[in-house]
Amino acid sequence: MQSRRWFGGAGFSFADDPVTETLSQAIRGTGEELDREPDTGVLFGSLRGSVVGLRYYTGVVNKGEMVSLVRQPQNPYDRNAVMVANVYGSQVGHIKRELAVLLANIMDNNLARVEGVVPFGVTNQFTMSVVLSFWGREENRDAVVRQITSRSFKLQSGPTGTHTHMLTQLKNAFDNLFENLMEDKIGEREAVEAVCTPLLPHQKQALSWMCVSENNAALPHFWEVKGKLFYNTLTHSSVRERPQRVRGGILADDMGLGKTLTTIALILSNFHHGKPLCEPVSDLKHSLRATLGFACKTGWCVCLGGAVLEDLDFAAALSGITQGAPQKKSKSVVSPVEAASSQSTDDPAARATLIICPLSVLSNWLDQLDQHVRADVKLNVYLYYGSERNRDTHFLSSQHMVLTTYNVLSADYSVSGGASPLHTVSWLRVVLDEGHIIRNPNTQQSKAVLKLNTQRRWILTGTPIQNNLRDLWMLVAFLRLKPFDVREWWNRVIQRPVTQGDKTGLQNLQALVKCVTLRRTKTSRVCGRPLVSLPERSVRIEEVELTQKEREEYELAHTEGRTTISRYVAEGTVLRNYADVLAILVRLRQFCCHPGLLGKTTTHTAVTPAELRERLIMKLRLVLGTGSDEECAVCLDSVRLPVITHCAHVYCRPCIAEVIRSEQEQARCPLCRGQIKASELVEFPLEEEEESNLLENWRSSSKVEALMSSLLRLRSEDDSIRSLVVSQFTRFLTILEIPLREEGFKFVRLDGTMSQKRRAQVIQEFQSDAPGSPLIMLLSLKAGGVGINLSAASRVFLMDPAWNPAAEDQCVDRCHRLGQKRDVVITKFIVKGSVEENMVKIQRQKQDLVEKAFGTKNPSERKTSRVDEIRALMEL
DNA sequence: ACCGCCGGGTGCC
DNA sequence: ACCGCCGGGTGCC
Structure with missing residues (x-):
């Protein structure tokens, strides 16, 4: 059984939860259950x-x-x-x-x-x-x-049965995996003066914790010293050599809490031996000026690894000053614990920090450096990006910071066969921004990241676990948290025990996570006070009445759908026809928004298997076309460039192409093991012609009218308030553009089809307070991914209810975050007497279920409840 | 290995 | 004695 686990603000489910389920998972669940996880036999x-x-x-x-x-x-x-x-x-x-x-x-x-x-x-x-x-x-x-x-060996039967009675306890413990991790990390540390933005208390805490994590020689507590040996209490193994400890960790604070600023502070504050990277020259110049008449124009000097010190030593040797004197002038106090950190294996010449991030946040790093680093501090920051990038390793090594993207890193890595410039440099520190990007160990990006040569490693992420426990392994492997960076030990000590409901497995996992992670949420408190104070947020539901004509059309489709689904219910084949059922529901939901959203529908009855398949593919196209968030079973990510196989499963084209390429004639569908061929993959077509048709024969809808009257009222009351208009149906956004233009609203649009570059432009335009900048952003529910900041908006209009309430939350969080000055008002439009109303009800029930203990549901019960849910939706 | 196994030495009690 | 028994040599796969 596949299990999905949601962390962060989202709910939690110990196993399949229909609310968080995607179509392909639903289909997966209907067929034979496949053990796709070799580690959980x-x-x-x-x-x-x-x-x-x-x-x-x-x-x-x-x-x-x-x-x-x-x-x-x-x-x-x-x-x-x-x-x-x-x-x-x-x-x-x-x-x-x-x-x-x-x-x-x-x-x-x-x-x-x-x-x-x-x-x-x-x-x-x-x-x-x-x-x-x-x-x-x-x-x-x-x-x-x-x-x-x-062969006359005796097989003793292993322990059988599950530990269902423990599930409640486990659920709670699992929920809290990333909570309450702060107890022994409560010190605070000021950033060096080179950082001109004062740190908030929780950022000082994070900085202190990060410095200690880099400098402190202490081993995680699952190591015990036994005589002359180091004993690992999790694997019961011992080693003579002091185990290599993790220098770095996972900073998993919620987005908006200032992970970037804290990291910049770390880079400037914690160079070799706990000393700052930057020191005021007044401290150094003392001896230098006296001996060499050296003058520094900036008043600040950046220590380049040993370079300045070596020069000083050289100068000292020339002038007869004792060695080490410059060090004593340093402002920072080096504690004995930190001093113990200088490991003999460290390359003292390593000085540069490599920051790897998604392209979309690259500019954010540059902005933040500008904003937070004193203008008179001359940091050498190199943007390793673009075709003209300087690949000289000496040049790269001599920087303080090198910024690049996951794509550039993995592209270089593949081209050079592992000996890329970035893989040749000996880094002081590597920072993975939005580090959950490498959660899939099979990607080139992940492989490239693992091969980097560095002393210290950091992962910045707001969502340390997205779907399940496996996501964590790659992070552990990157940090080289011995011995769990080797898959077998991770699987045996952590993954399998936890999946099978073993309490010690969970405790071990918590111990592991705890020793390398700092996580605070927006609602965490420092010394009894909230981390950050955010304005209020409120949700109101606006009921929309359909017009007579719309109501008639809706009822027609509803009755038709009901007939079909009730037949499936009677036959007990709902799950086998899940794609069909979902397609019916999508149609009804589209009706609620705007009749123009409906694609062409083929209603002829299929007879031959080929026709059946054709029909299924049509349905999938319909569902995919609405911006439904499907998961690719190969990369475990949202599907990019979706293609549909002969056997009606959805994958990213590159992912499935790779499967076919590597397995050649034997290629089988990763989900159902049916034979697959490259020639039989069906693209999801972008139906451009229909779009223009849609716009030419324009008509409004009740929901469009409801939104427009809200927006017009808002503009007349306060024309400085900005709004997000959110829908799952990108075509609905297109429809909405027409009345917005008609009423003279300036707006931008952000959806999943846009390039990263274009997205960044749009976000910048929307966030800008320049006169004439847009008041409205049309946003597709899942667009942009994590990390985008839309704090300029304080109103959110959710045009249609989502299956997954967490997705709505995430979307709202884009404006209800640090930097938000106004109270945030969220309006959900729900068509009265429609599937939308029922969806909201079910969302609530699901939330309750998640909040209560998961209990003792077995897979068959879960399937029943999925059917029940559909029946509730259709009022059967 | 405080075993098993091998192969040479040996041979009534 | 083409055996049994003894005791030394020996030892992963």
Whole structure:
């Protein structure tokens, strides 16, 4: 069962939640349940075996420690060899020959994953026991059991049954995963004077925490010192060497709390050895001027790594001043703890911070640097972007900051085969802005990011987990949070236990997250006071009455839809026809907005399978065409350039093309495993001709009128108030342009089809307070993604209810954020006596359900409730 | 390995 | 004795 988890302001669901569900997930749920997660198989059972040859290897293991089993088909003594390695990858020994035959068979045929745990530790220098457990897909259970018993091994059945009684507790704990992470990070630290914007208390806290995270040599608390060894309480493993600790972490504050400013403050305040990157020259000049007659015109000087100090030392040597004197002049106090941080492996010449961000926020970084860094501080900031970018690694290394985008980074990386300029530089620090972008480890971007060579690593994100726990792994891997940067240990210690409802797994996860994350929300408090005070926000629902004519048209469609759906309900085939059902609902919702939203509909009855497929594809096109937010099962992101397969699943074109390219003739649909071919992919067409038709035969609708009268009233009362007009249907936005123009409103439009560059322009135009700038922004619900700031608006008109209330919240948050000066008023237009009303009701019920404990719902109950929901919508 | 296994030495009680 | 038994040598895959 796929589970989706929403964090942040959004609700939470422990499993499929119809409200947050997308179409492809719904369809996925209707077919056979596929185990798409190799890391969450079923436990077939376990057996005791032995590891031999211990004396030939150095890997050590403790009682209870997990080990990994690695096939060695090339072993010259036995092609069935199975090597045993500890958490750190050091070889411990081999699986005894007779058992290795069995394991090799199971592993090579992918019948099960085999995991080892050492039950007693090492009792002698030659052999030891290992408990092997077998995990896999239910359909392979028989084969595995047969293999094992036929070779006269005894498979002990593993623990069965789920821990449903724990779910409530788990849910709460999981909900709070990113909350209350501050208790031991409450220090505050002022930024250096080079930062001219005073930091708010929570930003000083963050700065303090970030400095400590970079400088402090302390290990996370799941490490214990046992004698001369370091013992990991999660994996039960120990190492002689002090484990490499994370220097950096995840700053997961809500957007608008100033992550960028805090990061700039960090860069300027915490250079090598806890010293500032910038110091007033008056501190340095003292000795220099005296000895060399050196004068600095700016009054500030930026220390370039060791450069200035080396020069000073050189100067000191020339003039007979003792070495190190300049350091003592430094303003910053270096505590013994921080001093302990200088690791011998650090490259002292590393001085530059690399900031990687989405293109859309690149300009924001430059603005913020301008705004927050004193004008007399000469920072060398290089924008590594554009075809003329300077690829010289010495040049890049000598910067204080290099800014680039994920795309540039991964493009360079692919072209150079891993030896790109950015991968050659030894960075002091790498910062991933909107770091959740790398949550999918399979993308080029993620691979490129992992390969960067740096001492310190930071992830800035407002949404550390978007859909599920797997999103976190990539962040952990980037931070090199040992040993969980290796997938097996993450899966065994965290992912699987948590997915299967194991309480310790969750505690372990919390411990992990806690040691590297700082997260505050808009509603968090510092010392009993709100972090930031935001103006009020209020929601009002405006009921819209349809005209006689509209009502007749609506009822016609409603009756027709009801007949179809009630047939499915009676047949019990609602879920099998989910796409059809959704299409009917979309039609009704479109009616509520404007009749012109309806696309052409084919109502002929299909007979042959080919016709059925054609019809399904039509329905999907209809749903996709409305801006419905579909998720691509390959990249786990919103679909870009959607294409529909023969088997009626939706993917991004590049994603599915890659699947087909790599699997060639054997290519199968990742969702249903049906055969797929590149030639059979159906594009979602942009029906331009219809658009012009739409605009030529213009007519209004009740909802359009309701909006227009609100906007006109607002303008007459206060023409400085700006509004967001939000719809899920981009074509509705197009329709709305006509009356807006007619009434002389100046407006801009932001939707998913626009280029990043154009988006940035539009946002800037809307946010600008220049005379004649637009009063209204037409916004598609999901456009822009995270991080855009529309605080110029204080009115939000939600034209149509969304399935996912979290999406509405996110949208409203774009203006109800830091920088908002007015109270925010949200108006939801709901057509009276329509599916919209029922959607709102269901939204509320869902919210209640989410707020209450999730309880003991099993998958079949969940499916029932989905059907119930549709029945409620259609009043059946 | 305080085992198992191998192969040489040995051979009534 | 073409055995049993003893005790030394030996040891992952």
